[in-house]
Each structure stands twice: as C-alpha cells, then as structure tokens.
Amino acid sequence: xxxxxxxxxxxxxxxxxxxxxxxxxxxxxxxxxxxxxxxxxxxxxxxxxxxxxxxxxxxxxxxxxxxxxxxxxxxxxxxxxxxxxxxxxxxxxxxxxxxxxxxxxxxxxxxxxxxxxxxxxxxxxxxxxxxxxxxxxxxxxxxxxxxxxxxxxxxxxxxxxxxxxxxxxxxxxxxxxxxxxxxxxxxxxxxxxxxxxxxxxxxxxxxxxxxxxxxxxxxxxxxxxxxxxxxxxxxxxxxxxxxxxxxxxxxxxxxxxxxxxxxxxxxxxxxxxxxxxxxxxxxxxxxxxxxxxxxxxxxxxxxxxxxxxxxxxxxxxxxxxxxxxxxxxxxxxxxxxxxxxxxxxxxxxxxxxxxxxxxxxxxxxxxxxxxxxxxxxxxxxxxxxxxxxxxxxxxxxxxxxxxxxxxxxxxxxxxxxxxxxxxxxxxxxxxxxxxxxxxxxxxxxxxxxxxxxxxxxxxxxxxxxxxxxxxxxxxxxxxxxxxxxx
Numbered sequence: 001x002x003x004x005x006x007x008x009x010x011x012x013x014x015x016x017x018x019x020x021x022x023x024x025x026x027x028x029x030x031x032x033x034x035x036x037x038x039x040x041x042x043x044x045x046x047x048x049x050x051x052x053x054x055x056x057x058x059x060x061x062x063x064x065x066x067x068x069x070x071x072x073x074x075x076x077x078x079x080x081x082x083x084x085x086x087x088x089x090x091x092x093x094x095x096x097x098x099x100x101x102x103x104x105x106x107x108x109x110x111x112x113x114x115x116x117x118x119x120x121x122x123x124x125x126x127x128x129x130x131x132x133x134x135x136x137x138x139x140x141x142x143x144x145x146x147x148x149x150x151x152x153x154x155x156x157x158x159x160x161x162x163x164x165x166x167x168x169x170x171x172x173x174x175x176x177x178x179x180x181x182x183x184x185x186x187x188x189x190x191x192x193x194x195x196x197x198x199x200x201x202x203x204x205x206x207x208x209x210x211x212x213x214x215x216x217x218x219x220x221x222x223x224x225x226x227x228x229x230x231x232x233x234x235x236x237x238x239x240x241x242x243x244x245x246x247x248x249x250x251x252x253x254x255x256x257x258x259x260x261x262x263x264x265x266x267x268x269x270x271x272x273x274x275x276x277x278x279x280x281x282x283x284x285x286x287x288x289x290x291x292x293x294x295x296x297x298x299x300x301x302x303x304x305x306x307x308x309x310x311x312x313x314x315x316x317x318x319x320x321x322x323x324x325x326x327x328x329x330x331x332x333x334x335x336x337x338x339x340x341x342x343x344x345x346x347x348x349x350x351x352x353x354x355x356x357x358x359x360x361x362x363x364x365x366x367x368x369x370x371x372x373x374x375x376x377x378x379x380x381x382x383x384x385x386x387x388x389x390x391x392x393x394x395x396x397x398x399x400x401x402x403x404x405x406x407x408x409x410x411x412x413x414x415x416x417x418x419x420x421x422x423x424x425x426x427x428x429x430x431x432x433x434x435x436x437x438x439x440x441x442x443x444x445x446x447x448x449x450x451x452x453x454x455x456x457x458x459x460x461x462x463x464x465x466x467x468x469x470x471x472x473x474x475x476x477x478x479x480x481x482x483x484x485x486x
Contacts, residue, residue, distance in 0.1 A: 003018070004018060004099055004100060004101065005017060005018045005099060005101070005106065006018065008101075008466055008469075009470050010126070010469070010470060010473045012126045012129070012130070013119075013122045013123060013126045013469060013473055014122070014469070016121075016122040016125050016126055017099075017115075017118055017119055017121075017122040018099060019036075020033070020114070020118045020121055020122060021096060021097040021098075021099050021108075021113075021114060021118065022096040022097070023036055023096070024092060024093055024094060024095065024096070025078055025079055025080055025114070026079065026080070026082045026092045026093060027079040027080075027081075027082075027145050027146075027147045027148040027149070028079070028144075028145050028148060028149075028151075029093060030054060030078050030079050030144050030145070033078045033079075034050070034054055034056060034078065034142075034144070037056050037058070037078070037142055038050070038056065040058075040125060040128075040129075041056075041058045041128075044128060044129055046058050046059060046060055046128060047059045049160070051155065051156070051157060051160050052155065052157075053144060053145075053151055053152055053154075053155030054144040054145075054151075054152065054155075055141065055142065055143050055144055055152045055155065055156065055160070056078075056141075056142040057139050057140065057141050057142075057160065057161065058124075058128055058139075058140045058142075059137075059138065059139050059140075060127075060128050060135075060137070060138045060139075060140070061137060062135065062136045062137045062138075063133065063134045063135055063136075065134075066134060066135055066136045066481075067136070067137070068136075068485045068486060069135075069136025069137070069483045069484065069485050069486070070136060070163070070164070070165050070483055070484055070485065070486050071136065071137040071138070071139060071162055071163035071164070071165070072135070072136060072137075072138055072139070072163055072165050072166070072167060072480070072483050073138075073139045073140075073141055073161055073163040073165065073166040073167070074123070074124045074127065074138060074139070074140045074141070074166075074167050074169060075140075075141040075142075075143065075166055075167065075168045075169065075170075075434065075438070076117045076120030076121050076123075076124060076141075076142060076143070076168070076169045076170055077117045077120075077142070077143045077144070077145075077146030077147070077152065077170065077434065078117075078121065078142050078143065078144055079144060079145055079146055079147050079148075080112060080114035080116065080117070080118065080147065081112050081114075081116065081147050081255060081257070081258060081457070081458045082111070082112060083111065083112045083214070083254060083255070083258060083261075083458060083459055083460055084110055084111040084112070084460055085110045085111075085460050086210065086262055087110075088109075088110030088111060088460070090110065090111050092111075097111060097112075097113060097114050098111075099113060101466070102463070104465060104466050104467055105463040105464065105465060105466065106463065106464045106466060107461075107462070107463045107464075108460070108462065110460055111460055112457075112458065112459065112460060112462050113462040113463065113464060114462075115454050115457070115462060115463075115464040116170070116172070116454060116457040116458070116462070117146070117169065117170045119169075119451070119452060119454075119464060119469065120169030120170055120451060121142065123169055123472075123473065123476060124140040124142070124169065125140075126473075127140070127476075127477075127480070128140055133477065133480065134480065134481045135480035135481065135483070136480075136483050137163075138163075138480075139161060139162060139163050141161065141166075143156075143434060146170075146434055147255070147257065148255065148256070148257075149394075150397050150432070150434060150437055152434070153397075153434040153437035153438055153441075154395070154397070154437060156437070156438065156441045156442075157441075158441070158442075161442060164442070164444065164445055164446060165407065165408050165445070165446045165447075165483065166408075166435070166438065166445055166446065166447045166448075167408065167447075167448055167449075167450065167476075167479070168433060168434065168435050168447060168448070168449035168450075169449075169450065169451050169476075170433060170434070170449060170451060171429075171433075171449040171450050171451040172219065172451055172452075172453065172454040172455075172457060173425075173451075173453055174450075174451070174452050174453050174465075174468045174471050174472050174475075175424060175425050176424060176425045176426075176427055176450070177409065177412055177413065177416070177424045177425070177426050177427070177448055177449075177450055178427060178428065178429050178433070178448065178449035178450065179400075179402040179403065179404070179406065179409060179426060179427070179428060179447075179448055179449075180368070180399070180400050180401060180402035180427075180428030180429070181368075181399055181400045181428060181429050181430070181431060181432055181433040181435060181436060181449075182218065182343075182344075182366040182367055182368045182373075182399050182429070182430045182431065182432060183366070183367060183368070183370060183373050183396065183397055183398045183399035183432065183436060184218075184364055184365065184366045184373070184396060184397055184432045185364070185365050185366075185373055185374070185376075185377045185393055185394060185396035185397075186256050186362065186363070186364050186365075186393065186394035186396070187362075187363045187364070187365065187377050187380050187381060187384075187391065187392075187393055187394075188360060188361070188362050188363075188391070188392050188393075188394075189324070189360070189361040189363075189380075189381075189384035189387075189389040189390070189391050190358050190359070190360055190361075190389055190390045190391075190392075191317055191320070191321050191358065191359040191360075191361070191387075191388070191389045192317070192357060192358055192390075193313045193314055193317035193318075193321075193357070193358070193359060194313075194314040194317070195311040195312070195313070195314075196311060196312050196313075196314050196315075197311065197312070198246075198248075198268060198308060198309060198310065198311065198312055199246060199268060199270070199312075201270050201271060202246065202268035202269060202270055202271070202308070203268065203269065203270075203271050203274060203305065203308065204248070204266060204267065204268045204305065204306050204307060204308040204309060205266070205267055205268075205269070205277065205303055205304065205305055205306060206264060206265070206266055206267075206303070206304055206306045207232070207235060207236075207264065207265050207267065207281060207301070207302070207303045208262070208263070208264035208265075208300075208301070208302050208303075209228040209231045209232050209235075209252075209262065209263045209264070209299070209300070209301055210228070210261070210262045210299075210300050210302070211296070211298035211299045211300040212225065212226045212227075212228055212259075212260075212261045212262070212296055212298070212299055213225050213226075213259075213261065213295075213296060213298070213456070213459065213461060214258055214259045214260065214261030214458065214459035214461070215258070215259050215456060215457070215458060215459055215461075216257065216258065216259075216431060216457050216458045217256070217257045217258060217259055217346075217348035217350065217364060217366070217458075218257065218343075218346075218366055218429065218430045218431025218432060219429070219430070219431045219457070220259060221259070221331060221332060221343060221346045221348060221366075221430065222331075222332050222343050222346075222430075223295065224294075224295040225259055225295055225296060226288070226292050226295065226296045226299055227253075227259055227260050227330050227331075227348075227349055228252050228253065228260040228261055228262050228263035229252040229253055229260045229263050229325060229330075229349050229350075229351070229352055230260075230325075230326075230330050230349060231263070231288055231299075231301070232250075232252055232263040232264070232265060232325075233322060233325035233326040234284075234326060235281070235284050235301070236250075236265055236267070236322050236325075237322045237323065237325075237326040238280075239267070239269075239277065239280065240318070240319065240322060242273075242276070242280065243269045243270070243273040243276060243277055243280075244269060244270055244273070245267050245268070245269050246267065246268045246269075246312045246313075246315070246318065247265060247266075247267055247312065247313050247318045247321075247322070248265075248266040248267065248268060248309035248311065248312050248313065249264075249265060249266040249309065249354060250263075250264075250265045250266075250321075250352055250354060250359070251263065251264055251265075251352060251353060251354065252264070252351060252352045253349075253350050253351035253352065253362075254350075254351055255350060255351070255458065256348070256350045256351070256362050256363070256364040257348070257350070257364060257432075257458060258350065258458040258459065259348060259350075260349070260350060260351065261459060263352070266306065266309055268308065268309070268312065277303070278303060281301060281303040284301055285300070285301040285302075288301060313359075317359070320387040320388050320389075321359055321361075321387065321389075323387055324361070324383050324384050324386070324387035324389065325349070325352065325361065327383050328349055328361075328363070328380060328383045328384070329347050329349075329376075329379060329380065329383075330347060330348060330349040330363075331346060331347070332345075332346050333345040333346055333347060333372075333376055333379075334367075334372065336368065339427070339428060342368070342427070342428060342429075342430065343366075343430040344367060344368055344369060344372065344430075345365075345366065345367040345368075345369065345372045345373070345375075345376050346365070346366050346367075346376070346430065347363060347364070347365045347366075347376050347379075347380055348363060348364050348365075348366075349361070349363050350362045350363050350364055361384065361389070363380055365377045365380065366430060366431075366432065367399075368399050368428065368430070370398070370399070373396070377393060381393075397432060397436055397437055398436040398437060398439075398440050399436050400428075400433060400435045400436040400439055400447070401439075402428050403446070404426075406446050406447070406448065407446055407484055408446050408447070408448045408479075408483075409426070409448055411479060411482050411483065411484065412424070412448060412450065412475075412479055413426065414482075415475065415478045415479055415482055416475060418478075419474065419475060419478060420471075420475075433449055435447045435449060450472070450475075450476075451472065452464065452465060452468040452469045452471070452472040453465035453468035
C-alpha cells in the first residue's frame with residue numbers, strides 16, 4: 001500500500017501513482033521510469049515493445065466476450081515538468097516527489113507533483129493489471145519527452161500502433177472532453193556578450209521578482225498572470241536610464257511551456273544613486289502589487305545589496321537585451337472568432353539564461369491557426385533581430401483539428417450523461433497535446449482527450465483533485481466496456 005495515498009479510492013490507482021512519484025522522470029531523462037514500465041509488463045506477463053526514441057507500448061488482450069470490439073489505444077506521457085520553489089532543495093534527477101494530502105487535493109512538497117501526466121500513467125497501469133475489467137483489445141502507449149520537445153510523438157513510426165481509436169489521458173478537467181488543440185513553435189534568441197571590468201565607484205545589488213503563480217503557458221496564458229521576466233525587464237530598462245545601471249547577471253523562468261514565476265538580476269550603480277534606487281524599487285513593488293492585486297496577490301519585488309561582481313556584461317549587449325526583453329510581446333495575441341472563450345494565438349516569454357559567452361532567451365508561440373502561429377513567431381523574431389540577437393526556431397508541432405463525428409466522442413458523451421446526469425463540455429484547448437502529432441503520424445486516428453481535475457500544473461502549486469480521480473476512473477471504465485465493435 002502507498003505510504004501516503006494508498007487509502008484513497010480507487011486504491012490501486014493511487015498506489016501506482018505514488019510509486020510513479022518515487023521514480024525520477026525529468027524530460028529527456030526517462031530511463032528509470034521506462035525500465036520500471038518494462039518490469040511492470042514482464043511481471044504481469046503482458047506483451048510490450050519499445051521504439052527507437054523510447055516510447056513503450058504494452059498490450060492487453062480483450063476480456064472474454066469483448067474480442068470483436070475495436071482496439072483502443074490509451075495514451076499518456078512518462079515525463080514531468082520539474083519546477084520547484086527557490087527555497088526548496090530538490091534534485092529532480094535523484095529525489096522522489098513527496099506527495100501529501102491537503103483536504104480534497106494531493107499536492108507535492110515545494111515541487112511540481114507530476115500528476116501531469118503521472119495520474120494518466122496510473123490509470124493505464126491499473127487497467128493493464130486488473131484481470132477482472134471488461135474491455136476490448138488494448139494498447140497502452142507511454143510516450144517520452146512530451147514536456148520539452150514532444151520527442152516521443154514526433155518519433156512515432158508507422159506500424160508501431162495497431163489501434164485506430166485513441167483516448168489521451170492528459171487533460172485536466174473531469175467535466176471536459178477535448179477534441180482539438182493548438183499547434184506550437186519555439187523561438188530562441190541568442191545574444192553574444194563580452195565580459196568587461198566593473199566600474200570602480202559602483203556598488204552591487206540583487207533585485208528579484210518572486211511569488212507569482214506561474215502556470216501552463218497554454219492553459220493559463222489568458223488568466224492575466226504576471227510574467228517575472230517581463231516585470232524584471234521593465235525595472236531594469238528604466239533603471240539603466242535613471243541610474244547609470246550596469247548588468248552583471250540575469251536569470252528568469254525555466255521551461256518554454258511555463259509562465260515565468262521568478263527572476264533576478266545582479267546589477268551595479270554608482271554609490272551616489274543608492275537611496276534613489278532603493279526608493280524606485282519600493283515604488284515598483286507598490287505599483288506591481290496594485291496592478292496585480294487580483295491575479296497575483298503574492299507578488300514580491302525585493303532589493304538587497306550584495307557582493308560586487310568581478311565582471312559586467314558589455315554595455316551594448318546589456319542595452320540591446322533589456323530593450324528586447326521589455327519590448328517582446330507576451331500573452332494573448334488573439335481570441336478565436338469561432339469558439340467563444342478559446343485563445344487562438346499567444347506567446348510566452350519563457351526564460352532568460354546566461355552562459356559564459358551567451359544570453360539565451362527562450363519563448364514559445366501557440367495558435368490553432370498555422371499561419372498565425374508562424375506570424376507570432378515572426379513577430380517575436382523581429383524584436384530580437386532588431387536587437388542584434390541570432391534567432392532560431394524549433395521544429396514546432398501541429399494542431400489537432402476537431403472531429404464532431406468521432407465515434408469515441410459519441411461514446412464518451414453518451415456515457416458521461418448516463419453516469420453523471422449532465423452533458424460534458426466538448427471543447428478545443430489552447431494548450432498543446434500529443435494528439436496533433438499522433439494524428440499526423442496516423443491519419444484517420446479517432447482521438448479524444450480526458451483526465452481528472454488538476455490545477456497549477458507546471459508549477460509547485462500543482463494539485464490533483466481526489467474526488468475527481470474517483471469520478472474519472474469510474475467514467476473511463478464505463479467507456480472501455482462500450483467501445484464500438486469493428
């Protein structure tokens with residue numbers, strides 16, 4: 001039994017989820033969880049296969065009497081977003097996630113929980129393991145590296161999957177059936193810089209932005225949340241002009257698909273501006289707190305004197321970098337005219353990182369319209385190119401076009417209403433799902449996405465609803481029994 005979660009219902013799902021929490025599984029470092037899945041298949045005498053990029057399929061025959069049903073693919077990803085609070089010591093390569101119960105929610109101690117998509121994996125494994133469930137032939141697909149590159153979905157090859165109906169278990173609201181998603185594209189701006197000597201009469205400060213909610217750059221981009229990189233850039237750009245400020249270090253955000261929660265910079269100014277800088281930062285803290293009082297009540301902007309750095313970023317690069325960060329767009333760029341409330345196009349100024357020679361600014365653009373996805377990426381590129389940065393783009397991933405005539409949609413809508421007495425919300429989302437790529441690799445695949453309620457994914461505020469897991473489990477088992485025949 002799971003030490004913390006094993007008394008919850010459905011018991012085996014929670015036990016498996018807690019086991020998954022104990023296995024480190026950062027994106028691109030999934031060997032431990034893949035080995036555990038292979039051992040699971042062997043232990044349960046189930047056929048499995050692994051492809052060249054690391055995806056695993058575990059197959060299970062139909063229950064007696066259900067052999068004529070269409071083969072269903074249950075799909076989830078094995079990796080998790082690795083975010084932690086600044087005051088938390090945690091090595092995601094080695095340390096287990098520490099789940100705990102808080103009322104009706106399961107959370108993690110200072111880190112992301114990994115319910116995205118650990119709970120989907122737990123559903124798959126509990127179904128594979130249970131010999132008494134009623135279902136047709138099943139394939140459980142576990143993909144790698146969904147969070148940082150969709151590598152697993154990109155690497156799927158023809159013939160790896162036999163099923164042509166798919167239930168993706170990577171959604172986050174038990175009242176919703178997702179039938180479409182946005183496509184995405186990453187943009188990376190690289191500034192080369194030179195290290196120069198510090199000014200002799202300067203003193204150094206660390207300015208930090210913290211306490212923001214962060215969140216998923218698809219699901220949460222329209223919620224008005226603050227972006228730590230944008231707030232910090234606003235402060236630094238103005239301080240450069242007011243106080244002869246020089247920049248020694250800058251760091252903000254982490255992942256392309258997470259809104260930046262924290263950012264900091266090490267700066268220097270002539271000693272004569274010390275009191276003026278302190279008053280200016282106090283005023284920015286008041287202004288931002290007032291601006292964000294509804295969306296970000298925990299936002300903090302702090303300043304404290306620190307050791308003087310040996311070197312600074314050359315002034316030309318500093319000025320161009322800060323101008324680009326301040327001017328770069330972030331947030332919603334357009335709403336859908338066809339689907340009320342759906343974000344059509346957005347961009348996320350995700351992270352700013354320094355190496356010994358470069359400053360790397362990562363952003364991501366999303367849109368349900370392919371041409372507007374490119375337009376958003378071009379818009380971001382133009383800002384950084386004007387600032388003298390070298391700009392490159394990732395391969396991107398396609399969107400997923402809704403199919404209102406889907407067979408699996410009909411089954412799930414019907415069974416949802418029978419079980420819960422109300423219609424589910426059928427929708428497309430602005431976040432990216434692997435369904436877009438899977439559909440591109442397997443034309444005609446009948447797909448839908450569903451999952452239990454989660455909040456705060458991609459941040460240490462991530463939490464998973466306990467009642468929703470039980471509700472979702474009941475629903476998925478009913479769907480399995482009612483997949484149509486060939």
